[in-house]
Amino acid sequence: MSWxxxxxNLSKTFRGxxxxxxxxxxxxxxxxxxxIGPSGAGKTTAIRILMNIIRARxxxxxxxxxxxxxxxxxxxxxxxxxxxxxxxxxWMTVEYFLSYLKPFYPTWDDSLAAELLREFDLPRDRKLSxxxxxxxxxxxxxxxxxxxxxxLILDEPFTGLDPLVRDELIEGIxxxxxxxTILISSHDLNDIESFISHVGYLDRGRLLFSEQxxxxxxxxREIEIVLDxxxxxxxxxxxxxxxxxxxxxxxRCVDSQFxxxxxxxxxxxxxxxxxxxxxxxxxxxxxxxxLAKAARKEA
Amino acid sequence: xRQALHIFRKDVRRLWxxxxxVQATTAGLAxxxxxxxxxxxxxxxxxxxxxVAWCALIARLVYSESPAADQSFWVTRPYSRTSLLAAxxxxxxxxxxxxxxxxxxxxxxxxGFPILxxxxxxxxxxxxxxxxxxxxxxxxxxxxxxxxxxITAVVVIGLATAGWSMVIGGTGAGVPWFALEWTRSYxxxxxxxxxxxxxxxxxxxxxxxxxxRFAAGGAVVSVYLVLAxxxxxxxxxxxxxxxxQTVDVSRLQVGFDPxxxxxxxxxxYRDGTVDVQIPLRIIGAPAPLQLKAxxxxxxxxxxxxxxxxxxxxxxxxxxxxxxxxxxxxxxxxFYNRVKDHPVRIQGSLYLTLYGNARTAMLPIRDQAExxxxxxxxxxxxTRTGRQIFLNCRAAFKTxxxxxxxxxxxxxxxxxxxxxxxxxxxSYPRPISYCPFPSDGNxxxxxxxxxxxxxxxxxASPTVIRTTAFEPVAHVRKDFQINGLRLADFEPAENxx
Numbered sequence: 139m140s141w142x143x144x145x146x147n148l149s150k151t152f153r154g155x156x157x158x159x160x161x162x163x164x165x166x167x168x169x170x171x172x173x174i175g176p177s178g179a180g181k182t183t184a185i186r187i188l189m190n191i192i193r194a195r196x197x198x199x200x201x202x203x204x205x206x207x208x209x210x211x212x213x214x215x216x217x218x219x220x221x222x223x224x225x226x227x228x229w230m231t232v233e234y235f236l237s238y239l240k241p242f243y244p245t246w247d248d249s250l251a252a253e254l255l256r257e258f259d260l261p262r263d264r265k266l267s268x269x270x271x272x273x274x275x276x277x278x279x280x281x282x283x284x285x286x287x288x289x290l291i292l293d294e295p296f297t298g299l300d301p302l303v304r305d306e307l308i309e310g311i312x313x314x315x316x317x318x319t320i321l322i323s324s325h326d327l328n329d330i331e332s333f334i335s336h337v338g339y340l341d342r343g344r345l346l347f348s349e350q351x352x353x354x355x356x357x358x359r360e361i362e363i364v365l366d367x368x369x370x371x372x373x374x375x376x377x378x379x380x381x382x383x384x385x386x387x388x389x390r391c392v393d394s395q396f397x398x399x400x401x402x403x404x405x406x407x408x409x410x411x412x413x414x415x416x417x418x419x420x421x422x423x424x425x426x427x428x429l430a431k432a433a434r435k436e437a
Numbered sequence: 438x439r440q441a442l443h444i445f446r447k448d449v450r451r452l453w454x455x456x457x458x459v460q461a462t463t464a465g466l467a468x469x470x471x472x473x474x475x476x477x478x479x480x481x482x483x484x485x486x487x488x489v490a491w492c493a494l495i496a497r498l499v500y501s502e503s504p505a506a507d508q509s510f511w512v513t514r515p516y517s518r519t520s521l522l523a524a525x526x527x528x529x530x531x532x533x534x535x536x537x538x539x540x541x542x543x544x545x546x547x548x549g550f551p552i553l554x555x556x557x558x559x560x561x562x563x564x565x566x567x568x569x570x571x572x573x574x575x576x577x578x579x580x581x582x583x584x585x586x587x588i589t590a591v592v593v594i595g596l597a598t599a600g601w602s603m604v605i606g607g608t609g610a611g612v613p614w615f616a617l618e619w620t621r622s623y624x625x626x627x628x629x630x631x632x633x634x635x636x637x638x639x640x641x642x643x644x645x646x647x648x649x650r651f652a653a654g655g656a657v658v659s660v661y662l663v664l665a666x667x668x669x670x671x672x673x674x675x676x677x678x679x680x681x682q683t684v685d686v687s688r689l690q691v692g693f694d695p696x697x698x699x700x701x702x703x704x705x706y707r708d709g710t711v712d713v714q715i716p717l718r719i720i721g722a723p724a725p726l727q728l729k730a731x732x733x734x735x736x737x738x739x740x741x742x743x744x745x746x747x748x749x750x751x752x753x754x755x756x757x758x759x760x761x762x763x764x765x766x767x768x769x770x771f772y773n774r775v776k777d778h779p780v781r782i783q784g785s786l787y788l789t790l791y792g793n794a795r796t797a798m799l800p801i802r803d804q805a806e807x808x809x810x811x812x813x814x815x816x817x818x819t820r821t822g823r824q825i826f827l828n829c830r831a832a833f834k835t836x837x838x839x840x841x842x843x844x845x846x847x848x849x850x851x852x853x854x855x856x857x858x859x860x861x862x863s864y865p866r867p868i869s870y871c872p873f874p875s876d877g878n879x880x881x882x883x884x885x886x887x888x889x890x891x892x893x894x895x896a897s898p899t900v901i902r903t904t905a906f907e908p909v910a911h912v913r914k915d916f917q918i919n920g921l922r923l924a925d926f927e928p929a930e931n932x933x
Contacts, residue, residue, distance in 0.1 A: 191507045193645075211515035219513040226510050227501070229451055241443050242515045278510075 140167045141200075142289050142319040143188060148197035150183050150343075157183040158343040160197070165321050165336070172330045173323040174426060175340035181323040182221070184340070185293045188321075189219055202289060215243050218282030218318075220275065221293035228267025232260050232277050236284065243285035250314065251284035257310055272303035279307060283314040290315050292322040296329045308333060331422045339426065341433045351422075358425045359396040363389040363405060364414040376404045380432045387413075392420070392428045440517050444502075444524035451501055455494045456532050462487045467540035470880045471547040484879050491533050492574045496587055498528055499578035504640040505649075506582040512644070522641040529571050534563050541881045548882045549807050549815055550832045557874035558833030558881065565877035568630045576633035579640035580650045594657055601661050610665045612752055616789075616837060617731065619871035620672035625663045632656030669732055669749045673787050677911040679872050684790055684910040685723055691786045691916035694718035700760060703776065703926040711772040713737075713765040713923060714755060715782065717916075727791040727839060727906055730754055730761040735784030737765060737923075739775030750787060761786075776924040783917045789870075791839050791906035798845070799901045801825055812836050812905025813864075827862075827887045827901050833875035835883060838907040840864040844889060844898035859898050862889050870908060 143165035150157045158180035165171040173181050186192045188199050190209045199206040202213050209217075230238060232255065240246045255262060258276035261269075266277060275295060282290065290311070296304045311320070312333060324330050331351075338348035347354075361379075365387040375382060378395035389409075393401055396417065405415055420428075449456065466483045469476035502511045502521060511521075541559055542552055552559070581587045605611040614621055633656070636649045694700075697716035704712040722728045732750025745767055747753045755762040763784065797810035805817035805828065814831035827842060842862040848854035866885050869876065891897065 186507065189513050191512055211517050214513065214515035217513070221508075223508060224510060225506065225508045227451075238443075238447055239514065241440070 140203075141165060142167055142202055143171075143200070143321055145184070145188075145199040146197055148184065148187060148199055149195050150180075150187060150192070151195055152183075156343050158187075158340075161340075161343070161345055163338060163345060163348065165319060167319055168317065169336045170320040170322065170334045171336040171338065172327070172334035173321060173338050173340060174327055174330075175323075175325065176430060177325050178342075179325075179340040180343040181325075181340055182293055183343075185221070185291055185321070185323060189217075189291065211242075215245070215285070216288040218279075218285075218287035218290040218315075219293075220278045220282050220291075220295050222275070222295060222297040224278060226266045226274060226278060229265060231263050231265055232269075232280075233262040235266060235277065236281055239281050239284075246285045248284075250286065251280065254280040254283055254310060254314065258306060272299045275299065276303070276307065276310070279310060283311070287315070287318055290318050290320045290322075292320065294323055294325070296324060296326075304329060327422050327426050337422075339429055341430065346429060346433060354425065355419065355422065357394060357396050358420045358428070359393050359401070359417040360420050360424070361389075361391050361393050361396075361401070361405075362414075362416045362418070363391075363409065363412050365389060365409055366411045366413050370409075373408045376408060381428050392425075393417070394428075438520070438523070440520035441523040441527065444516075444521060445527050448498060448501060448524065448528050452494065452497055452528075455490075455497050459487075459490045459494050459532060460536055462490045463536040463540050466879070467543040470544050470882070473547070480880075487879065488570060491570050494532065495529060495571060495574045496578045496584065498525055499575055500583060503582055504579045504644050505646045518642045522637070525575070525641075529567075529575070533571055534566055537566055538563055544881055545832055548830050548832070550830075550882070555832050559875075561873050561875040562833065562877060562881060565875060568626055569877065572633035572637065573629055576636040576640075576653060579637055580646055580653050597657070598661070601665070605665045608665075609748065609752055614669060614672065614751060616868050616870045617669070617672050617676060619869045619873075620675055621664060621667050623871070624667055625660045628659045628663055629656060632659070669751060670734060670787070673732065673750075673911060673913070676870055677913070679870075680908065680910050682909045684726065684912070686721075686790070686910070686912050686914065688721035688723070689719070689788075689912070689914050690721050691717055691719050691914050693782075693918045693921060694760075697760060700762065701926040702928070703772070703923045705769065705772070705927065709769045711767040711769055713763075713767055713772075713926070715763040715765075715918070715921065717761050717763060717786065719761065719786070719788070719914075722790070725792065725794075726909065729789045729791065729839070730756055730786060731789055731911070732787040733761075733763050733784055734787075735763050735765065735782055737767070737775065738781045738783070739771075740778035740780070741774060743771055743774050745771050745775075747784070772923065776927075777922065779920045779922055781917065781919050782921065784915070786914045786916060788912050788914060789908050790910045790912065792909045793907050794904050795907075796902055796904045799827070799903065801899055801901060810903045810905070812838050812907060813840055813903050816901075816903065818901040823891045825889045825891060825898060825901070827864075827889075827903075828884065829886075830882050830884050833878075833881050834871065835866050835868055835876075835885075836905070836907070837868045837870045838905050840866070840906075841904045842887060843902040843904070845900040845902050846896050846898035848896050856900075858902075859896050860889060862887055864903075870911075 141164045143163065145161050145163045148161040149159050161184055175181050187194045188201050188206050190206050193207065201209060202216060204213050227235065236251050258280055260273060260277055260280060266274060269277060295307065322330055334351060336350050337354060339346045367387065378393055380392045380394055382391040401417065402415065405412060462483060466487055469480040469483055503509050538559060541562055545552060545555055577590055578587060581590055602611065632652060636652050639645060640649050694716040700716045702712065702714040719728055733754045734750060735747045735753065737745045745765065747765060753764055755764045795811035797808065799808055799810060799816055799818040801818040801820050803820060805819050807815045807817050810816040810829065814829045816827060816829040819826045825844065842864050843858045844860040845856050846859045847856050864887055
């Protein structure tokens with residue numbers, strides 16, 4: 139399997155404060171990888187290192203098989219990058235912006251650019267500085283999709299956008315980047331959970347996990363156990379149980395390593411006979427809230 | 438190259454208002470600097486406005502793809518960095534250098550200078566414009582993200598410079614070097630240009646703003662150090678090497694001038710310092726060369742072995758007409774130890790020898806008629822009533838050398854009276870020994886006017902003769918003076 143994005147022990151500090159620590163990230167080819175984490179987790183820092191906007195203190199990052207510090211115009215012509223807060227040349231009209239960028243990209247597709255403008259409902263003759271935030275993001279995205287990039291990196295693209303614009307962007311991104319690998323960061327899973335194939339959770343600069351969405355959803359369960367009265371008051375909790383709450387005979391927890399039979403065996407090992415066990419699948423949002431809480435508790 | 442032109446066209450489209458302002462200001466300067474206009478105030482204003490307009494244009498140019506701004510859109514686009522740098526260089530050449538070149542040509546033509554012989558000055562002016570304005574401003578802009586940071590940097594550098602000047606002013610290290618000043622300016626300029634080139638290249642190719650800012654700070658400090666601590670003697674040695682003529686100075690001798698003993702001084706001040714002046718006699722100059730003392734280094738050794746050493750020239754030399762003196766500021770403790778016994782003074786006198794006299798005869802007319810005066814420029818001699826005016830213009834720089842002016846005329850009432858020198862005038866002008874063909878002034882023509890009143894009615898000057906001597910050698914002559922007793926030079930009231 140090839141990895142359009144791969145990092146090894148990537149670290150970065152800002153004035154002595156660690157922004158990311160030993161980040162090992164692998165984004166699979168043609169996957170849509172969601173990099174999730176609270177604000178300040180290090181997502182933007184990681185992405186900026188990948189794009190060679192800033193330099194890592196240690197470790198290395200490879201993008202499209204090239205050390206990120208050596209990204210040349212050849213690689214950049216295959217990468218689309220859109221970030222919240224990116225400075226666009228406000229004096230350019232939407233149309234001129236696209237026509238200015240066109241000669242930089244050998245794979246530029248005029249018909250796709252026109253289609254994107256139409257789909258995003260972008261006014262061709264309006265200056266970028268006169269566009270709303272959402273429209274600017276659309277313009278940036280259109281300018282980054284029109285050459286059919288092999289890799290699309292989106293850093294918090296939906297921040298500050300209303301749901302309608304967000305949906306329009308998603309609808310624009312997916313068909314236009316059918317054969318592309320996408321790395322998208324967000325602090326809100328709701329924004330991206332509907333279309334990502336892989337997810338990584340970054341907290342305080344550390345990648346807590348990175349896996350396929352289906353696997354993640356499969357291994358997290360909310361467990362509710364009704365005890366049979368004779369259970370120990372201070373049991374040794376199995377590894378992988380999180381957010382454990384106990385109220386009399388009722389125990390609630392999240393099992394992050396759920397496997398039907400194995401989990402049941404664990405429950406019996408801890409509590410002996412129980413009256414009732416229920417394992418409910420969790421929505422992704424609940425999984426991340428659980429992880430975030432656990433991470434904070436550990437810290 | 439195609440990408441560079443693409444970026445260039447974008448910058449032209451973006452910056453046309455700024456380009457228009459620079460072109461209008463440059464054109465205004467070319468017009469206002471002409472000899473026929475009386476736009477003195479406008480010209481003064483334009484000489485300030487044009488550099489500001491250049492700086493603003495360069496800043497806008499760099500900031501349109503700022504290497505220091507991480508969020509700038511171009512950073513993640515497939516720009517070839519060399520194309521980007523080439524586009525910016527092309528823009529500066531086309532909209533800053535080229536118009537200034539054209540303005541220089543217009544001004545030179547307006548003042549009657551032929552263009553082809555002045556091509557060296559025209560081109561060197563462009564080098565200086567790039568070195569003093571374009572590169573440093575561009576370098577500063579590549580390490581800042583916008584005008585706020587740029588102005589902050591300029592203010593910080595300005596304050597640091599003012600502070601440094603105050604500190605250095607107190608030590609005497611910053612005294613002007615006059616004709617040798619160019620060595621200091623060019624040394625500092627070279628540091629600045631090398632640093633600017635490195636920073637610009639590094640920033641465009643690597644975008645390493647932290648290191649580049651550090652380098653910029655280091656460059657500013659280096660410029661301060663060069664300006665303050667470059668030894669005058671090293672500058673003089675460089676100047677000597679640049680003179681290709683060899684002059685035999687074996688007979689040249691420097692010693693105490695007993696005929697000028699009255700000018701020797703040992704002045705004791707209440708603050709504990711003692712000013713000693715020793716008049717020097719210089720003999721044996723190779724004829725027909727003229728001498729000019731530029732500086733002196735010396736040591737004074739007392740009988741007990743106490744030694745005082747002078748600082749760097751030129752403050753160690755006092756010149757008044759033909760009189761050249763060693764000027765030593767001693768502390769009173771040293772002075773008191775050595776003053777009553779003969780001392781030994783050893784040192785080196787740094788001299789410029791002038792020769793290759795070239796003369797021009799300029800007829801005095803009622804209407805100005807420009808004629809070439811070698812070593813001076815284009816000159817006209819005119820008469821208004823009893824006033825005689827010599828008006829000279831020099832392109833790009835005043836040629837280094839000594840110029841004498843003689844008013845030549847005949848006796849009015851004696852038929853067949855021979856022409857004779859009626860009056861001599863001085864011709865004060867700042868000169869530089871700089872070997873390069875331009876001083877880099879914003880207006881490429883400098884003018885000097887000398888006026889003389891006809892003193893008597895029986896003779897009337899008809900011609901002004903200019904004689905220009907050019908520097909042919911810069912030599913160091915070592916000397917030793919023995920047996921002087923410094924106390925002998927104290928004024929009578931001090932000795933009481």
